[in-house]
Amino acid sequence: MSIRKILDFKHPALRTKAKKVARVDGSAVRLLDDLVETMYAAPGAGLAANQIGVALRAIVVKGDENQHHALINPELVKAEGSQIGYEGCLSYPGWVGEVERAEQVVVKGLNRKGKPVRIKASGFTARAFQHEIDHLDGILFTDRLTGLETLRPAEEYETELEAVKA
Template sequence: MAIRIIVHEPDPVLHEVAKEVTKFNANLHKLLDDMADTMYHAEGVGLAAPQIGILKRVIVVDVGDENGLIEMVNPEMVEKEGEQLGPEGCLSIPGLNGDVRRYKKIHVKGFDRHGKPVKVTATDFLARAFQHEIDHLNGVLFTSIAESVYEIPRQEKE
């Protein structure tokens, strides 16, 4: 396991559509492990493979709830309902947040690291995190869909 370098805007890889994963093997397992390590090291709640320069449809999410770490390969939203408006940030766009309108509840299907089908029902913050990461797989950044974007105030050092 290793911590990878997170790609920052305006790197063109962040605007490309990731390719579907067809091989569920040791390389994929290492990618998932590295993505989780990288996300935790950066104190994020989600990470998509394009954010570390790899154009594959792979995400990891951990919003700190009872679900813990969720790994998903080739994720796809199959149902969506409701609406929420809230703040988002991104490890690839440090220093900025934005208010983004998202679905309140979603059903996501995909595969685990072994190619076994999985389905997750997510609401509220977990739903927001999934939608944000799936957007990355489609080359969409939160800044392009936010209703407002603003700088995060720097915390003063003591």
């Protein structure tokens, strides 16, 4: 496992649709391991393979209780409800913006052993799955902003959150 460099939003690899992984072998498992290690080191809530310059359909998403999901060839098979919230991106460091996403999703893909899995997620985890699958399709969160005026420095947003909590 190794920590990989995360490409920033200007890199053309982030606008390219990733290719399906033909089979889950040692190199695919190493890719998942590198994604996990890189995501936790960043730290982030998810990471797609093209964010580290690998044009293959592989993602990791941090779930509840510090678990993570690592998927090859993930697909969104069901999306219900709506949530609007701020999200950021490891490829767009220091910025957040308001994005509308489905509240609940079902995602299918292959696990690190090549076995089919289906994952039901809601709330923040559902948001993270949608965000990472978008990356695999060449879509950035800034493409889905509810309005350009919602894009702002993360520090400013975090300050406002702290003020509300006080």
